[in-house]
Amino acid sequence: MWDEExxxxxxxxxxxxxxxxxxxxxxxxxxxxxxxxxxxxVVVLDAAHGGDDSGARLGSENEEAFTLAFGVRLRSLLTAxxxxxxxxxxxxxxxxxxxxxxxxxxxxxxxxxxxxxxMSGSGVHLFxxxxxxxxxxxxxxxxxxxxxxxxxxxxxxxxxxGVVNSALSHANVPVTLGRxxxxxxxxxxxxxxxxxxxxxxxxxxxxxxxxDDADYQARVADALAAALVExxxxxREDHQP
Amino acid sequence: xxxxxxxxxxxxxxxxSAIMGVLLWNQLRRAHDRLLRGEDSAPTQAPxxxxxxxxxxxxxxxxxNTVQPRILTLPLPQxxxxxxxxxxxxxxxxxxxxxxxxxxxxxxxxxxQVFLIPIADAAxxxxxxxxxxxxxxxxxxxxxxxxxxxxxxxxxxxxxxxTLSANLPRVTEVRFLVDGQPRASLAGHADLTRTYxxxxxxxxxxxxxx
Numbered sequence: 001m002w003d004e005e006x007x008x009x010x011x012x013x014x015x016x017x018x019x020x021x022x023x024x025x026x027x028x029x030x031x032x033x034x035x036x037x038x039x040x041x042v043v044v045l046d047a048a049h050g051g052d053d054s055g056a057r058l059g060s061e062n063e064e065a066f067t068l069a070f071g072v073r074l075r076s077l078l079t080a081x082x083x084x085x086x087x088x089x090x091x092x093x094x095x096x097x098x099x100x101x102x103x104x105x106x107x108x109x110x111x112x113x114x115x116x117x118x119m120s121g122s123g124v125h126l127f128x129x130x131x132x133x134x135x136x137x138x139x140x141x142x143x144x145x146x147x148x149x150x151x152x153x154x155x156x157x158x159x160x161x162g163v164v165n166s167a168l169s170h171a172n173v174p175v176t177l178g179r180x181x182x183x184x185x186x187x188x189x190x191x192x193x194x195x196x197x198x199x200x201x202x203x204x205x206x207x208x209x210x211x212d213d214a215d216y217q218a219r220v221a222d223a224l225a226a227a228l229v230e231x232x233x234x235x236r237e238d239h240q241p
Numbered sequence: 242x243x244x245x246x247x248x249x250x251x252x253x254x255x256x257x258s259a260i261m262g263v264l265l266w267n268q269l270r271r272a273h274d275r276l277l278r279g280e281d282s283a284p285t286q287a288p289x290x291x292x293x294x295x296x297x298x299x300x301x302x303x304x305x306n307t308v309q310p311r312i313l314t315l316p317l318p319q320x321x322x323x324x325x326x327x328x329x330x331x332x333x334x335x336x337x338x339x340x341x342x343x344x345x346x347x348x349x350x351x352x353x354q355v356f357l358i359p360i361a362d363a364a365x366x367x368x369x370x371x372x373x374x375x376x377x378x379x380x381x382x383x384x385x386x387x388x389x390x391x392x393x394x395x396x397x398x399x400x401x402x403x404t405l406s407a408n409l410p411r412v413t414e415v416r417f418l419v420d421g422q423p424r425a426s427l428a429g430h431a432d433l434t435r436t437y438x439x440x441x442x443x444x445x446x447x448x449x450x451x
Contacts (some may be wrong), residue, residue: 055429056389063389069419117432118390121303125392147435176306180395181432183425196391201304 003140017226021213041232042084046184047071048116051094056118058211064092067115069199070221074115077225083232098146101187105149110235111160111228114185114193117211122201123174124220126164127194128157128184130179156191160231164193167227171219175203191231194226291316298332299403301343301396308400310407311335321409325355328408329401333383336397343396344388351383353420355405360414372413374436375405381420387428390439394431406439413439 047067049055055063068089075085086107088100104112118125134151144152161177168175185192199209200216211217294317301306315331317324330349335341337348356376359367387397402415415437418424424433 049429053429081274116391118388118392120388120390120393121306123308127391171423176392178306178392178395180430181398181435182391182430183432183434186432194391198390214440218291 004219020211031127040084040109041082041235042086043078043228044069044086044088044104044112044188044190045075045078046088046100046104046112046114048114048184050089050092053094057115058117058119060212063117066117066197070117070217071115072112073217074221074224077221078228081225083228097182097184098187100184101146101149104188104190104192107190109190111231112185112188113224114182114192114194116196117212118196118198121176121196121198122209123176123198124168125196125198126161126168126175126177127180127182127185127196128161128177129192130181131186144189145231146187147208148186150186150192153189154193157193159234160191163192163231163234164195164224164227165232167223168220170226171223172204173198173220173223174190209236224237265451291318292355293317296328296331297404297407298328298335299400299407300332300335301400303343303393303396306392306396308396308403322355325357325374325405326413328404329355329377332400332404343393343400345383345393345397346386347380347383351380352377353380357409357412365378371411374410374414374416375404375409375410375412376416377401378418378421384419384424384427389428389430391430394427394429397427398431398433398437402437402439415439421431 047064047070049064049067051064053064055067057063058066068091071087075087078085086103086109100114129150131148131151131154131201133154134148137187147211150157157216165175165177180194182194197211197217197220199211200213201209275280293314296313296315296317298311298313300311301308313331315327317327329352333345333351334348336343355378358374358376360372360374361367387394398417405412407414416428417433419433426433
């Protein structure tokens with residue numbers, strides 16, 4: 001009786017729907033048993049300056065060229081370690097600070113490094129936004145004031161700076177830490193640190209202090225990559241139930 | 242052969258030119274003396290000798306990215322705006338010195354003006370504690386000569402804000418102008434469009450270790 005009714009042409013669409021639902025449930029149960037793939041860990045590299053804005057003069061080259069070359073080197077190291085890397089500029093083109101923040105915000109990244117270079121000071125200078133920290137829960141996170149968006153991420157940015165500081169110190173690179181007001185960073189909605197690379201003028205340094213020292217550049221880049229590996233593992237531990 | 246009458250005419254004209262030259266020279270000298278007599282070079286107001294007072298300068302150090310207090314005795318005017326300018330001028334003089342720990346050319350003349358403006362609430366009344374906004378007008382030559390770099394620019398802004406806060410406790414906010422106009426950054430890095438709060442961690446705890 002039932003078979004006869006179901007075989008009627010009027011019931012055929014219903015039968016197809018039931019079969020499709022059964023297949024979806026079966027597939028879902030199979031996929032539920034396989035472990036979920038880890039979420040993409042995105043890092044934004046912001047090579048400062050570019051175009052008409054050449055930045056500081058660094059002996060034989062300008063800051064814009066140095067940060068671009070260093071960003072390419074760091075991107076290779078990070079890609080080899082399984083990171084998804086987003087860059088704010090790939091050529092000698094000027095990028096507005098607001099556009100840099102826009103790229104970083106749309107990448108939904110877990111770490112943003114703004115790369116700078118200078119001849120003053122010694123070693124690597126790490127800067128976090130000077131905005132006063134604001135708790136995420138105190139306002140609707142979908143709507144953030146543009147120039148102070150980083151306020152909700154300042155505490156995470158300070159944690160990231162701490163991890164980078166440890167990695168650089170471990171690599172015998174002198175580090176100073178501070179807070180600053182940098183328009184691109186202040187508008188970013190991710191843990192963000194400005195990294196300014198200066199020549200190593202410490203007593204441990206070998207040879208004259210220069211940013212052209214390939215070994216020194218490699219040491220800093222390796223330390224930054226190691227810091228981001230550490231930051232990724234810390235972030236995943238925090239998100240585990 | 243030059244005719245006689247032409248020779249006489251030439252001599253007469255030459256003599257007339259010489260006489261006119263002497264007359265003109267005399268007139269010029271008289272006019273100069275007359276102008277000098279008309280100018281009163283006596284001072285209209287006796288210069289005030291400001292009493293020497295202690296001032297706290299927050300001096301930046303590029304080597305360790307810190308700002309450290311240095312107490313100096315300076316002749317400081319009573320007017321708060323003039324006092325602020327004098328203190329900041331001394332700070333920038335230290336930076337322009339050859340042995341400076343934060344080398345920035347320019348010196349005292351880099352501070353064109355400092356304006357102190359009462360901070361008003363929403364109703365337009367001043368705050369009960371008399372908080373003030375300091376507007377520091379920097380000379381364009383100072384900004385043009387400032388070294389570019391995140392650390393060095395941040396330290397300059399930080400030391401100016403914290404020096405104002407240390408010597409004028411009612412100053413709670415600081416803004417910057419360059420030749421009277423707003424400017425995006427000091428030398429490509431430090432933001433000059435924002436209002437700096439002296440209570441911010443940047444100013445209150447320089448060189449903070451996260």
